Amino acid sequence: xxxxxxxxxxxxxxxxxxxxxxxxxxxxxxxxxxxxxxxxxxxxxxxxxxxxxxxxxxxxxxxxxxxxxxxxxxxxxxxxxxxxxxxxxxxxxxxxxxxxxxxxxxxxxxxxxxxxxxxxxxxxxxxxxxxxxxxxxxxxxxxxxxxxxxxxxxxxxxxxxxxxxxxxxxxxxxxxxxxxxxxxxxxxxxxxxxxxxxxxxxxxxxxxxxxxxxxxxxxxxxxxxxxxxxxxxxxxxxxxxxxxxxxxxxxxxxxxxxxxxxxxxxxxxxxxxxxxxxxxxxxxxxxxxxxxxxxxxxxxxxxxxxxxxxxxxxxxxxxxxxxxxx
Amino acid sequence: xxxxxxxxxxxxxxxxxxxxxxxxxxxxxxxxxxxxxxxxxxxxxxxxxxxxxxxxxxxxxxxxxxxxxxxxxxxxxxxxxxxxxxxxxxxxxxxxxxxxxxxxxxxxxxxxxxxxxxxxxxxxxxxxxxxxxxxxxxxxxxxxxxxxxxxxxxxxxxxxxxxxxxxxxxxxxxxxxxxxxxxxxxxxxxxxxxxxxxxxxxxxxxxxxxxxxxxxxxxxxxxxxxxxxxxxxxxxxxxxxxxxxxxxxxxxxxxxxxxxxxxxxxxxxxxxxxxxxxxxxxxxxxxxxxxxxxxxxxxxxxxxxxxxxxxxxxxxxxxxxxxxxx
Numbered sequence: 001x002x003x004x005x006x007x008x009x010x011x012x013x014x015x016x017x018x019x020x021x022x023x024x025x026x027x028x029x030x031x032x033x034x035x036x037x038x039x040x041x042x043x044x045x046x047x048x049x050x051x052x053x054x055x056x057x058x059x060x061x062x063x064x065x066x067x068x069x070x071x072x073x074x075x076x077x078x079x080x081x082x083x084x085x086x087x088x089x090x091x092x093x094x095x096x097x098x099x100x101x102x103x104x105x106x107x108x109x110x111x112x113x114x115x116x117x118x119x120x121x122x123x124x125x126x127x128x129x130x131x132x133x134x135x136x137x138x139x140x141x142x143x144x145x146x147x148x149x150x151x152x153x154x155x156x157x158x159x160x161x162x163x164x165x166x167x168x169x170x171x172x173x174x175x176x177x178x179x180x181x182x183x184x185x186x187x188x189x190x191x192x193x194x195x196x197x198x199x200x201x202x203x204x205x206x207x208x209x210x211x212x213x214x215x216x217x218x219x220x221x222x223x224x225x226x227x228x229x230x231x232x233x234x235x236x237x238x239x240x241x242x243x244x245x246x247x248x249x250x251x252x253x254x255x256x257x258x259x260x261x262x263x264x265x266x267x268x269x270x271x272x273x274x275x276x277x278x279x280x281x282x283x284x285x286x287x288x289x290x291x292x293x294x295x296x297x298x299x300x301x302x303x304x305x306x307x308x309x310x311x312x313x314x315x316x317x318x319x320x321x322x323x324x325x326x
Numbered sequence: 327x328x329x330x331x332x333x334x335x336x337x338x339x340x341x342x343x344x345x346x347x348x349x350x351x352x353x354x355x356x357x358x359x360x361x362x363x364x365x366x367x368x369x370x371x372x373x374x375x376x377x378x379x380x381x382x383x384x385x386x387x388x389x390x391x392x393x394x395x396x397x398x399x400x401x402x403x404x405x406x407x408x409x410x411x412x413x414x415x416x417x418x419x420x421x422x423x424x425x426x427x428x429x430x431x432x433x434x435x436x437x438x439x440x441x442x443x444x445x446x447x448x449x450x451x452x453x454x455x456x457x458x459x460x461x462x463x464x465x466x467x468x469x470x471x472x473x474x475x476x477x478x479x480x481x482x483x484x485x486x487x488x489x490x491x492x493x494x495x496x497x498x499x500x501x502x503x504x505x506x507x508x509x510x511x512x513x514x515x516x517x518x519x520x521x522x523x524x525x526x527x528x529x530x531x532x533x534x535x536x537x538x539x540x541x542x543x544x545x546x547x548x549x550x551x552x553x554x555x556x557x558x559x560x561x562x563x564x565x566x567x568x569x570x571x572x573x574x575x576x577x578x579x580x581x582x583x584x585x586x587x588x589x590x591x592x593x594x595x596x597x598x599x600x601x602x603x604x605x606x607x608x609x610x611x612x613x614x615x616x617x618x619x620x621x622x623x624x625x626x627x628x629x630x631x632x633x634x635x636x637x638x639x640x641x642x643x644x645x646x647x648x649x650x651x652x
Contacts, residue, residue, distance in 0.1 A: 006646045008555070032478050032559070033408035033543050034374035034468070039365040048360035049375075049417040049465050051453045056421075082359035091375040093463045095382075127377045127463075130647040137419045137453075137463035139375050142360070152358050217359050229334070233358070320332045321456040 010101065010128050014092070017109045018116065018123045035124035037089065037141060044149070046142035048079035054134040056321060062177050065104045067195035069111025072136045075220065077119050078199035078267040080142035082218035084150045084208020086201060089124040090116070091139040095131035104134075119201065148208045150271070155215035155234035157298040159272040162281070164203055164288050166246050167223060168259025170194040170266045190248070197267040203285050204269055212281065213271040222264045222318020227302050230270065239311060240294035240304045261304070262318045272296055336427065336454050340418070343435045344442065344449045361450035363415065363467060370475070372468035374405035380460040382647060388503050391430045393521035395437025398462045401546065403445050404525035404593040406468035408544035410476045410534020412527060415450040416442070417465040421457035430460075445527065474534045476597070481541035481560035483624035485598040488607070490529055490614050492572050493549060494585025496520040496592045516574070523593040529611050530595055538607065539597040548590045548644020553628050556596065565637055566620035566630045587630070588644045598622055 039045055052072035054060050077087040092112070096105065116123060121140065173194025186192045200218070207213040215234055219226050223240075231238050240261075247256040273281065281290060297303075303311040365371055378398040380386050403413040418438070422431065442449060447466065499520025512518045526544070533539040541560055545552050549566075557564055566587075573582040599607065607616060623629075629637040 006642075033405040034372045034411075036409075036470075036475060037371035037373055038472070039371065041367070045363035045365065045371065045467075046360045047363055047415075047417060047450055047465075047467060049419050049452050049463070051419050051421060051455050051461075051463075053421065053455065053457065053461070056455055056457065079359040083362075085360075089373075091373060091465060093375050093377050095377060095379065124373055126375050128647075129377050129379065129382055131379065131382065135377075135379070135461060137375070137377075139373075139417060139465040141371075141373060141467075144362075146364070149362060316332075321454075 007128055014109065014123075014128070017113055035089070035091070037124065039143060042146055043143045044146050046080050046083055046085040046144055046149075047139070048076055049137065049139040050076040050079070052136040052138065060134060064195065065107035066111035066114075068134075068136070069108040069113070070115040070196050072138045073112055073115040073119065073121065073140070074197050074199050075267060076138045076140040077121060077142075077201065078197070078218040078220065080140055081199045081201040081204035082216055082269060083144060084148055084204045084213070084216065085142040085144035086205060087119050087121040087140050087142045089122045089141050091124055092126035093137040094126065095129045095135040097132055097134070098130060100134055119199070144208065148211075150204075150208050150213045150216040152215055152217050152230050152233035155230055155236050155272040155296045157236055157296055159214050159274055159296040160278045160292050161238055161240070161270070161272055161294040161296060162278075162290055162292050163219070163223075163246065163268050163270050164200050164285070164290055165266065165268040166248060166289070167219070167266055167268065168248055168256060168263035170197060171259050171263025172248055172251070174265065194265060197265065199267055200269045200288070203288060206285060207269070207271060212273055212277050214273060216269060216271040219266045219268045219270050220264060221320060222262045223270070224261050224302070224314050225316045225318035225320060226270060228316060230272070231300070231302060234296070237297040237300040238294055238302045239297050240302070240314065242304055242306050244291065244293045246289060246291040246293070261314065264318050333454055340435065340449075340454070343439055361415070361417070363450065365469060368472055369469045370472050372406050372409055372411040372470055372475075373465070374402055375463065375465040376402040376405070378462040378464065386460060390521065391433035392437035392440075394460075394462070395434040395439070396441040396522050398464045399438055399441040399445065399447065399466070400523050400525050401593060402464045402466040403447060403468075403527065404523070404544040404546065406466055407525045407527040407530035408542055408595060409470060410474055410530045410539070410542065411468040411470035412531060413445050413447040413466050413468045415448045415467050417450055418452035419454075419463040420452065421455045421461040423458055423460070424456060426460055445525070470534065474537075476530075476534050476539045476542040478541055478543050478556050478559035481556055481562050481598040481622045482600075483562055483622055485540050485600055485622040486604045486618050487564055487566070487596070487598055487620040487622060488604075488616055488618050489545070489549075489572065489594050489596050490526050490611070490616055491592065491594040492574060492615070493545070493592055493594065494574055494582060494589035496523060497585050497589025498574055498577070500591065520591060523591065525593055526595045526614070529614060532611060533595070533597060538599055538603050540599060542595060542597040545592045545594045545596050546590060547646060548588045549596070550587050550628070550640050551642045551644035551646060552596060554642060556598070557626070557628060560622070563623040563626040564620055564628045565623050566628070566640065568630055568632050570617065570619045572615060572617040572619070587640065590644050
């Protein structure tokens with residue numbers, strides 16, 4: 001177990017783990033009171049900040065520290081992708097028990113660095129302190145060409161509803177981890193999706209640049225929790241076709257449907273698009289499947305139509321810390 | 327005790343407590359995946375993020391929630407002031423036990439709103455979750471005219487060393503609180519400084535705009551911890567004159583000197599300035615005293631000269647969570 005002389009020594013260790021910034025828009029990184037960030041002309045900044053807490057968002061005994069490092073940045077960057085933007089830099093607030101300042105920290109930083117390199121998102125600063133459990137708060141600053149941002153509020157009745165990838169896979173990965181734990185280099189794709197999710201930055205940017213999506217968000221809490229947010233922001237409703245959901249293969253039908261409707265942590269993009277534009281949407285973006293799962297309705301509320309064609313209201317039962325606590 | 331139906335209801339409550347943004351540079355506030363932020367041409371963004379944790383940075387039984395709300399924003403904004411910039415918007419990550427979602431939250435938000443209004447800094451977004459203790463992480467985004475930023479690294483041998491205000495006052499306030507607790511509207515100035523610190527935004531901006539300060543930072547951990555950071559960044563040393571320190575009145579000499587050297591949380595500005603420019607520096611900026619406490623030396627290390635003129639090395643013993651833990 002490694003002990004740091006003081007906070008400056010820990011900050012120095014973190015700074016050393018990250019390459020000096022070659023990103024000219026980040027003028028000054030770690031080591032001063034704050035970081036300087038220059039926007040490019042014609043671009044707007046995008047700001048988002050997320051908790052990632054031991055016991056709530058990850059389990060220290062079950063989740064490899066490399067996954068914690070990767071995921072704390074990936075999930076915040078996913079919010080930038082959800083607006084069609086590109087992540088540029090991030091601030092890391094990290095509170096650790098002294099028992100985690102050695103091997104755990106080293107693996108955590110390795111995972112974080114991998115995500116930062118994958119996303120071309122540089123560490124700009126943050127804050128460190130001691131705590132009896134591991135607390136992480138990550139702020140990501142992204143950018144988008146002015147006027148290209150895709151909001152939650154742009155869905156209109158008649159728009160078609162799409163998702164990227166497979167739904168429920170990360171939740172299935174979580175179930176496997178609860179049973180068996182997960183390694184730092186998982187081979188199972190559900191495990192990998194839960195531990196090392198890939199924010200859909202390229203897809204989001206493409207949908208925004210081509211002005212294809214009318215509304216967009218990322219699926220973090222599960223379709224049944226997140227879709228009502230697009231509907232509320234846009235003043236519309238939605239109808240999902242159960243048979244269209246891109247579910248997992250190799251598990252029972254009831255389970256895979258429940259996972260697809262309510263499973264969290266997928267970080268896929270949920271977006272709406274007019275029928276005219278949808279006609280030119282490819283079935284895949286690079287290797288990522290794009291699936292129409294329903295449509296936007298004038299009638300409020302989210303309903304789901306089964307194979308019998310009968311539509312029933314969909315009750316939100318994805319991840320919500322406040323709902324869980326009651 | 328108030329319970330929230332779900333996370334969206336809590337976010338809605340927080341959003342209602344804050345006026346709709348009239349700041350045109352903030353294009354989109356709470357309620358989407360992320361916030362949009364447009365920099366003004368000729369300005370750079372400043373990014374900073376700080377922890378404010380129950381048990382480490384405040385005590386729930388001792389610190390009124392209104393102070394917690396004020397201070398979590400004020401201390402992060404102080405980092406922006408320390409570079410000469412102006413705070414513009416902030417992201418609030420808040421984790422609460424359900425026992426704190428009622429009266430405590432209401433008072434907390436009142437204090438936060440007061441600070442946000444005082445600093446003209448608007449709430450742009452954030453994240454909420456449940457936690458067994460109160461966890462706060464605040465990110466402030468500020469701005470500064472390009473090239474005006476004052477870094478820690480600009481101090482040169484021969485520069486004079488200044489501080490604003492009185493040193494050790496906040497630490498004295500903390501002592502009073504540990505003994506007696508503190509109210510939401512304290513009359514004692516040490517209590518007020520500990521509970522409701524005023525970041526020196528106007529002073530920092532003035533020193534930057536007039537190109538007076540060669541290096542600057544804010545005093546958060548105490549002079550003996552913070553001054554070595556300016557020295558390390560600038561590759562210089564410093565000599566402090568004990569008799570020049572702007573100490574508290576009405577307490578014993580040893581105590582007030584110790585408080586001035588090591589007391590944390592003052593959020594005063596520490597800055598260096600060439601002798602030529604110092605000649606035109608007023609004794610006060612608005613009503614805030616500016617005091618020369620020493621000078622920058624070519625010889626490395628921080629020393630302190632007593633009334634006998636003998637200089638001794640100054641050992642850092644201000645606030646450091648990692649040092650305290652050993």
